[in-house]
Amino acid sequence: MATNPLEANPRGIPKAPFVGKVEEFVNDGETEAVLRKFQEMLAKYKYMEVHGQQRKKNLESKIPEIKKTFEMVNYLISREEDDEPIETQYELTETLWANARIKASKTVCIWLGANVMLEYANAEARDLLTQKLSSATKSLAQVEEDLEFLREQITTMEVNTAQVYNYDVKLRRAKKA
Secondary structure, three states: OOOOOOOEOOOOOEOOOOOOOHHHHOOOOOHHHHHHHHHHHHHHHHHHHHHHHHHHHHHHHHHHHHHHHHHHHHHHHHOOOOOOOEEEEEEOOOOOEEEEEEOOOOEEEEEEEOOEEEEEEHHHHHHHHHHHHHHHHHHHHHHHHHHHHHHHHHHHHHHHHHHHHHHHHHHHHHHHO
16 A cells, blocks of 8 residues: 655655445455555545645735735835935835835845844845745745645545545455345
8 A cells, every 4th residue: 555655746745546346446445545545645636735734825925025025125126326316105014104205225124034134235126036036936846736736636536535545345245035
């Protein structure tokens, strides 16, 4: 029943075995053990799917924020040499905004997370945000690929479980007859 350890997706998620002929796959009296193993594998796949969906949701919310910050840094770079102040609004609290007039500078502060903010030169900030956006986009594509792979493996395991269960029912009926 073991799958070839080399059969996995690029991030190491193992491929589910496909049961073609149940009679060749299950030895007499082992159907319950096989069913338990299949249920265990199915639970692992579903756990990975839930984790992947959470990661996808986080990335989908993070990417627009990175894009918005990237656009703002580009705007500040375009206004670096301009002496006229920029009129803007900024958030004081969730429901309270204030007007401000600021002079564009050659540096920008970026939240990195975990209550950490660092000051970067504008060009350096743009490079950092470009890298973060590229990395987040690549991660999102990989997570979506993993989720599709997991859906296929879950379907395969559900079909396998049904086949082994039906085979077990068939054997039990044959023993009674």
